[in-house]
Amino acid sequence: MPDAMVDARASHATSNANALEVDVAVVGAGFAGLYLLHRLRKAGFTVVALEEADDVGGTWYWNRYPGARCDIQTIDYSYTFDPELERAWQWSEKYATQPEILRYFGFVADRYDLRRDIRFHTKVTAANWDQASERWRLTTDHGAAVSCRYYIMATGCLSAPKPPEIDGVKDFTGEVYFTGRWPHQPVNLAGKRVAVIGTGSSGIQSIPLIAEQAAQLTVFQRTPNFALPAHNGASPTDRMALLEGDRAGYREQARWSLTGVPWPQQLAVSWQLSDAERRERFEKAWAAGDLVYILTQLWADQGVDVDGNARVAELFREKIRAIVKDPETAAALTPHDHPFGAKRPCLDTNYYATYNRPNVTLVNLRQEPIKQITASSIKTDKRTVDVDVIVFATGFDAMTGAIMAVHPITGRGGKSLSEVWANGPQSYLGLTVAGFPNLFMITGPGSPSVLSNMAVSIEQHVDWVVDRLIALREKGFTTIEATETAQAGWARHMADCSMLTLHRLANTWYTGANVPGKAQGVMPYTGGVGPYRSICNEIVSGGMLGFKLSGQNVAEQCNDGEVVRLQPDVRLVLNMLEEMKLPPIESFGAQGARDFVAQFNASRPAGRPVGEVVDGTLPGPDAALPYRLYRPATPGPHPIVVYFHGGGWVLGDEQSDDPFCRDMCRRTGMIVVSVGYRHAPEHRFPTAAEDGFAAARWIAEHAGELGGQGGPVLVAGWSAGANIAAVTCQLARDRGGPEIAGQLLVCPVTDCTFDRPSYNENAAGYFLTRSLMYWFWDIYCSPADRTDPRASPLRGKLKGLPPAFVVTCEFDPLRDEGIAYAEALAAAGVPVEQLNARGHFHSSFTMVDVVITGVSGRVQMAEALRRFAGLPPGSRQDNEDVRRGRTAPRHEIDAAAK
Ligand code: N01
Numbered sequence: 001m002p003d004a005m006v007d008a009r010a011s012h013a014t015s016n017a018n019a020l021e022v023d024v025a026v027v028g029a030g031f032a033g034l035y036l037l038h039r040l041r042k043a044g045f046t047v048v049a050l051e052e053a054d055d056v057g058g059t060w061y062w063n064r065y066p067g068a069r070c071d072i073q074t075i076d077y078s079y080t081f082d083p084e085l086e087r088a089w090q091w092s093e094k095y096a097t098q099p100e101i102l103r104y105f106g107f108v109a110d111r112y113d114l115r116r117d118i119r120f121h122t123k124v125t126a127a128n129w130d131q132a133s134e135r136w137r138l139t140t141d142h143g144a145a146v147s148c149r150y151y152i153m154a155t156g157c158l159s160a161p162k163p164p165e166i167d168g169v170k171d172f173t174g175e176v177y178f179t180g181r182w183p184h185q186p187v188n189l190a191g192k193r194v195a196v197i198g199t200g201s202s203g204i205q206s207i208p209l210i211a212e213q214a215a216q217l218t219v220f221q222r223t224p225n226f227a228l229p230a231h232n233g234a235s236p237t238d239r240m241a242l243l244e245g246d247r248a249g250y251r252e253q254a255r256w257s258l259t260g261v262p263w264p265q266q267l268a269v270s271w272q273l274s275d276a277e278r279r280e281r282f283e284k285a286w287a288a289g290d291l292v293y294i295l296t297q298l299w300a301d302q303g304v305d306v307d308g309n310a311r312v313a314e315l316f317r318e319k320i321r322a323i324v325k326d327p328e329t330a331a332a333l334t335p336h337d338h339p340f341g342a343k344r345p346c347l348d349t350n351y352y353a354t355y356n357r358p359n360v361t362l363v364n365l366r367q368e369p370i371k372q373i374t375a376s377s378i379k380t381d382k383r384t385v386d387v388d389v390i391v392f393a394t395g396f397d398a399m400t401g402a403i404m405a406v407h408p409i410t411g412r413g414g415k416s417l418s419e420v421w422a423n424g425p426q427s428y429l430g431l432t433v434a435g436f437p438n439l440f441m442i443t444g445p446g447s448p449s450v451l452s453n454m455a456v457s458i459e460q461h462v463d464w465v466v467d468r469l470i471a472l473r474e475k476g477f478t479t480i481e482a483t484e485t486a487q488a489g490w491a492r493h494m495a496d497c498s499m500l501t502l503h504r505l506a507n508t509w510y511t512g513a514n515v516p517g518k519a520q521g522v523m524p525y526t527g528g529v530g531p532y533r534s535i536c537n538e539i540v541s542g543g544m545l546g547f548k549l550s551g552q553n554v555a556e557q558c559n560d561g562e563v564v565r566l567q568p569d570v571r572l573v574l575n576m577l578e579e580m581k582l583p584p585i586e587s588f589g590a591q592g593a594r595d596f597v598a599q600f601n602a603s604r605p606a607g608r609p610v611g612e613v614v615d616g617t618l619p620g621p622d623a624a625l626p627y628r629l630y631r632p633a634t635p636g637p638h639p640i641v642v643y644f645h646g647g648g649w650v651l652g653d654e655q656s657d658d659p660f661c662r663d664m665c666r667r668t669g670m671i672v673v674s675v676g677y678r679h680a681p682e683h684r685f686p687t688a689a690e691d692g693f694a695a696a697r698w699i700a701e702h703a704g705e706l707g708g709q710g711g712p713v714l715v716a717g718w719s720a721g722a723n724i725a726a727v728t729c730q731l732a733r734d735r736g737g738p739e740i741a742g743q744l745l746v747c748p749v750t751d752c753t754f755d756r757p758s759y760n761e762n763a764a765g766y767f768l769t770r771s772l773m774y775w776f777w778d779i780y781c782s783p784a785d786r787t788d789p790r791a792s793p794l795r796g797k798l799k800g801l802p803p804a805f806v807v808t809c810e811f812d813p814l815r816d817e818g819i820a821y822a823e824a825l826a827a828a829g830v831p832v833e834q835l836n837a838r839g840h841f842h843s844s845f846t847m848v849d850v851v852i853t854g855v856s857g858r859v860q861m862a863e864a865l866r867r868f869a870g871l872p873p874g875s876r877q878d879n880e881d882v883r884r885g886r887t888a889p890r891h892e893i894d895a896a897a898k
Contacts, residue, residue, distance in 0.1 A: 018145060022046040024469070025138055025148035026841050029118045030058015032154035032458045034081060034105060038112045039466040048146060049118040049154075050138070056118065057105045059156050060098055064182040065393075067205035068098035073345035075235055075243055076261050077455045079108065080251045082461075093288075094235045095347070119143055122353060127151055128410045129437060134479050135831060136438065142377035150469060151479065153403050154442045157450050160401030162515055164394045166196065168373035175389040178207060180396060189213040195378055197370075198393035200227055204346040206393060208354045215359065218385045220378065222365040223507070224335040227346040228317050228804055231289030255460065258528035260453030261292040269849060270299040270308040271608055282315040295341050300605075302502055304852050309339040316340060323352040327842070330355075332364040338506035344450075361385075366738040398509040399445040399523045400425050411436035412481075424519035428482035428546055429536060431461060437481040440459070440465045445523040446494060450510065451503075452529045460529075464536050468544075477551040486546025489562025496839060497527035497568045499853050527568045534575075557898070567839035567853040568809065574841065586775035590650055590681055597651045605849045607662030609633075615654075618675075618702075621694045626676035628654045631707060639869040640708035641744075642696045642728070646846065647721030648776030649688045650680050656847045657718060659848035660858075664716070667862030667874060671708045672716075673699050677724065685781035689790040692724035693731040700738030712741035714868055716861075718846055719768075719814070720776065722748030726793040726821065729801050742868025744861055746807040747842050748818050750794040752777065752786035756816035766811045768842040773813055788848055794821050798828035805833045805864035807857065809840035835860055 022045075026036050040047045053061045058810035070077045074091040088111070089104060096104070102208060109115050122142040130137050136151040142530040161180040169176070177187065179202035194214040196203055196242035199221045211217045214581035243250045244260075253262035270278060278299070285294040294312075301308025317334045324330035333352065335343075345414045354360055368380040377386045397405055400421060409417040415435050420426060427433050430447025431440055442461045443449035449457055472480060498504050503522050512520045525532055539545045549560040585593045611633035617624040632638055641664065645657040656678035665672045677691035699706065723746040729743050754770065763770035781791050789796025794817065804825050819836065824833045837844065837857050844851045845858055859874075866874055 001081075003043070012360050019137070019147040020048060020144050022048050023148065023149045024048075024150045024152060025049075025050060025136065025146045026152045026154050027124055028058055028106070028154035028156060029053070029056045029109075029114075029120075029707050030060070030154065030156055030159075031454065032156070032462060033118075034108055034112075034114055035081065035459060035462045036152060036154055036442065036466070037114045037117055039081075039462055040469075041117065043466055047117055047421065048148075049114075050122045050124055050140060050146070051118050051120050052123045053108070054120045056109045057102045058154075059159055060101045060105060060213065062159070062180055062182070064098055064184065065179040065202060065206045065391075066187075066209035067207075067349070068179075068182075068202070069095045069205065069230075069232070069347075070101060071095060071201065071230070072261065072455075073235065073239060073290060073292075075239060076254065076292075076453050078104070079455065079459070080254075081459060083247065085111065086247065087554075091235065093232055095230055095232050101405075110536065112626075124407045125130050126408050126410070127439075129412055129439075131412060134437070150438045150440065152440045152442065153444070154464065155402035155406070156455075157399050157402070157443055158396040158509075160397045160405055162395050162397045162401070164392050165516060166197075166370055166373055171375050172373050172390060173375045176388060177389070177391045179203070179393040191215045192388040193386060194218070194389045194391060194685075195220060195385060195387040196391045196393055197378075198395060199223070200393060200395050201344065202395070203393035204348045204351050206391065207360075208348070208350040210391065211354045211357055211360050214389075215361060216361075218361045218363060218378075219355075220363045220365055220370060220380075220386065220770060221332065223337065223343070223345050224333050225343060226313070226335055226340050227348040227351050228286065228291060228294055228572075229289050229348045229351075230349050231287070232349060232822070234829050236288075242463055254453065254456050255533060256530035258530060259292050259296060259451070260448070260456030260529045260610070263292060263296050266297055266300045267605075268299055268603055269301045270305075271301075272606060273299060278311055278741060279315065282312065286319065289347070291345060295345070302847070305330055305849075306339065306502065306505075309341070309502055313340040320352055325356050328730075329362050330714045332362055332367075338508070339502040340560070342502045342504075342506035342510075343508040344510070345491065390448045394541045395509055395514055396520070397515050398512075399450070400512075400516075400518075403441060403444065409436070409439070411439065422519065424521045425523060426487055428487045429532075429539070430525060431465065431536075432480075432482040432547075434482045434484045434487045437479045443631075446490060448525045448527075448529045448532050451524045451526060456529060460533055460536070464540075468540075468575075471540075472549065472551075475549075475551070476554040477549040477557070479550045480544075481548050483546055483558065483560045484546055485560050486562060488688065489546070489565070490611050492562075493527075493564045493568070494522070494525060496853060497525060498522040499856070500568060501526045521806045531568065531572065535563055565839060566841070567844070567851065569853050570811075570839060570841050570844055573843075573847065573850060574766065584769065584771060586772050590679075594651050597647065597656065601656055601658075604659065604847070607659035607848065608666060610662050618695055618698045620678070620691050623678065625678070625691055625695055626654050627695070627699075628658070628661070628674045628676075629706060629864060630672040632665055632669045632672070634669055636671070636707050637704070637709040638669060638671045639711075639714065639741075639871070640699060640703055640706065641668065641714045641865060642699050642725075643672050644677065644692055644715075644717035644721030644723045644724040644728075645674060646717070646747075647679070648772070649685075649720045649723075649780040650776055652721075657721070657846055660718065660846040663848045663858055664862060664865070667859060668865045668869075669871070669874065670714070670865065671706065673706065677698075680780040684779070685785050686788070686790045688720070688724055688780070689727045689731070692728045693735070696728045696732065696740070697738045712739040714744070714865055716744035716746070716865065717748070718746040719842065720749050720780075722746050723750065723791075724792065726750060727790050727796075730789060730793055730796045733800050740802045741870075742802050742865065743804045744865055745804060745818070745821070746845055746861070747809055747812055747814050748793075748806065748821060749773075749814055750792065750821040752781075752819045753817075754791045754813075756820070758815035758817075759813045762811050762813045762815070762841075766813075766841040768813060770813050794824060798825050801825060801830045803826070803831040803833075805835070805861060805866055805868075807835045807837065807845065807861065809837045809842055809844055811840065812842040814842065832871050833864055835896050 024047045026049040074096040138146040193216045197220040370380040425445035427446040430444040512518040550556045612631040614629040645652045654674045661672045675695040715725040806822035822834045
């Protein structure tokens with residue numbers, strides 16, 4: 001019958017004895033497959049969908065276990081491509097049940113008459129790219145082979161169940177069920193002794209209902225999870241009002257949000273809130289029963305910072321302890337080995353309370369691992385549990401399983417996808433793979449997929465792919481393939497993004513850690529739905545950047561390159577600045593520019609707390625200079641870092657790099673004294689340099705009064721401040737002190753010429769522009785003075801200077817003169833360490849808590865200062881950050897657990 005359906009189709013597919021010929025073959029008739037069918041047919045492509053099941057629904061067809069529901073609010077987990085469809089279907093609950101969701105897919109399939117192009121009961125057994133005909137050849141286990149121009153995997157991220165990997169499963173003579181392959185007929189558990197293995201979303205949803213039926217339920221838990229009560233019922237009136245008030249606007253906001261659900265971005269960070277405020281926010285989220293809300297709406301740093309996250313996790317743990325009566329069971333159910341949200345949290349109904357029932361026992365596999373399953377029992381290290389039924393809620397070979405493991409896919413030159421992905425999935429955008437022309441994946445690894453509302457991500461992918469196929473057809477192209485450069489660039493961007501969030505710190509199916517032997521690394525794109533969408537759009541507007549297109553009657557097109565070279569958060573900052581359409585800073589004049597910078601700084605997140613902040617003045621060469629001192633919370637005396645702020649010798653003051661100074665104070669455990677040196681044009685060269693030197697000398701001489709340690713000081717600075725720090729070191733060497741133990745130069749100005757490549761490459765678009773630097777130099781220093789080493793320290797004598805840590809950023813006009821200074825120092829015998837920060841711009845490291853990917857760089861700076869001061873390495877957490885920053889984004893569960 002399914003074949004008959006395909007054969008009866010009205011479109012132009014042709015069959016021959018060997019194969020059905022179509023433009024596009026789609027695997028899967030779930031959320032993605034159905035929408036693909038609809039769009040492709042509407043666009044005039046001949047298409048067949050191949051589906052293993054006997055009906056539509058994908059994951060919702062297979063996952064029929066008790067309690068199966070969606071855990072994104074159903075109003076958000078729906079198709080949005082057709083407003084009439086939205087009006088025609090009403091969800092009955094906030095979180096619809098699996099049967100209702102399945103009915104929805106049936107409704108959609110009928111409404112658009114999709115079934116006639118779906119061949120059910122059909123598994124693809126192999127897919128091979130035939131270069132000669134530029135077509136994919138598919139073999140199946142049912143019906144004719146398929147020949148298609150384009151092959152699209154709409155196979156879902158969680159559709160290949162994972163074997164349980166426990167000895168003796170086959171020996172068990174009782175009933176065995178997998179949540180991911182639950183029978184269609186009713187399962188009667190009444191009066192039976194049931195075991196559930198696994199406490200992910202499937203286990204947590206099913207356990208309370210199984211407990212109500214079973215005589216005895218034993219839950220075997222390896223890793224406790226965070227679960228939030230769903231408080232299911234009618235859709236919340238506030239969300240419904242938002243949706244119904246402006247449906248199109250609501251949907252559009254979802255498309256550009258970070259998660260695919262339209263919640264605003266939180267701005268308040270956890271340390272700005274009191275305990276009571278944090279608790280109030282948490283209680284509100286607990287009562288709301290919404291995972292996306294609790295994952296995003298508590299405070300801005302909850303998903304990106306270990307400390308901010310720990311504050312959520314602890315409130316969660318309190319809840320578990322309050323609900324579960326037996327303290328030992330409560331302790332076993334309480335997660336400690338991963339940040340909240342780094343492992344997929346669950347939405348539950350009565351989950352924790354279920355453990356208060358007399359017929360429910362929890363077995364903590366961390367203390368007593370399963371040894372074996374026998375004919376009638378499960379044996380752990382410590383006990384034997386006799387059972388009649390085992391329910392495996394053990395999860396999936398996620399993201400890659402359904403693509404790679406289900407059937408061999410062979411691309412150009414006979415390359416197999418499993419070989420190409422042996423060390424982890426490689427893709428361009430999670431949509432395509434180099435070497436596999438005309439193959440697309442919907443929500444594949446490398447796209448936001450499972451870290452988003454799948455409904456939004458699926459529609460975005462389907463629209464992007466179908467629009468591309470239409471464009472290719474219009475231009476006469478018949479193949480499309482990602483380039484190796486683009487794919488490698490995407491891998492780098494993925495790695496950069498994975499440093500933004502805490503997902504890398506947990507052992508999960510997001511990282512492949514749940515499948516023994518699987519290559520590990522964060523598989524979904526962690527940069528967010530909206531940013532991802534804008535990248536996909538940019539690829540199109542940039543002339544299909546990163547793709548090779550060919551066709552028999554058109555010239556080949558290959559617009560090779562990387563789509564994102566900036567760090568993801570730098571890109572967001574720069575996009576935001578671009579949207580502000582600011583006039584060039586230099587057009588404000590000196591005072592106007594100062595006012596602008598002050599206003600800009602006022603809008604940034606406040607720096608984190610330190611032990612004490614003291615404002616004072618010190619005697620400069622011929623005027624008092626203000627300073628701001630940051631003291632650590634630890635007992636002193638501490639070594640002192642003399643710090644010079646940035647601002648082109650024209651802008652800023654002792655407070656303007658406040659977040660960076662606080663960060664350095666906290667990470668180094670040292671006093672940081674930020675000096676308010678005088679500025680041009682009121683005080684031109686060499687005032688700033690002489691003020692800097694005088695301040696360093698005074699601070700060194702008065703270290704004790706400042707609560708600091710006697711002996712050498714350290715100097716540090718950013719931008720023009722780093723210029724002053726470098727000059728201070730030269731003057732201190734030549735003028736008999738102060739003794740300086742080390743210098744940290746962040747994006748320093750070191751020379752007065754503008755001819756190095758970085759001045760041209762980064763002349764505009766990265767906030768600090770070439771023309772702004774011209775302006776700064778003109779205001780500060782006459783051309784005749786510029787070669788003076790007090791203006792251009794690169795031209796000074798470098799021998800005998802204190803050890804240096806020099807930081808440069810890839811997208812900074814000053815990059816090459818910073819590198820030149822580091823190289824010249826090294827050539828002069830000065831110990832130098834260099835950090836060339838890829839993807840960063842001039843302000844990356846001082847935008848603390850905005851440019852999160854700058855953390856590992858700042859940790860390295862702090863460690864360098866500690867080394868210069870003769871202190872041991874900093875905190876364990878800091879060192880972990882460094883290690884993470886320097887290593888590929890592999891999950892690091894051991895470190896996190898310890
Ligand atoms: O699978 P899981 P799932 N011995 O991998 C344990 C989505 N989903 O089917 O954590 C003992 O999360 C394993 O332990 P550990 C959702 O995205 C959505 O529950 O690896 N235990 C874990 O506890 C979800 O995240 C809904 O240490 C073993 C459990 O089994 C994803 O699907 C509903 C084991 C597996 O949990 C997967 O959820 C359901 C072994 N050998 C699912 N092997 C909605 O509500 C594994 N485990 C929409």
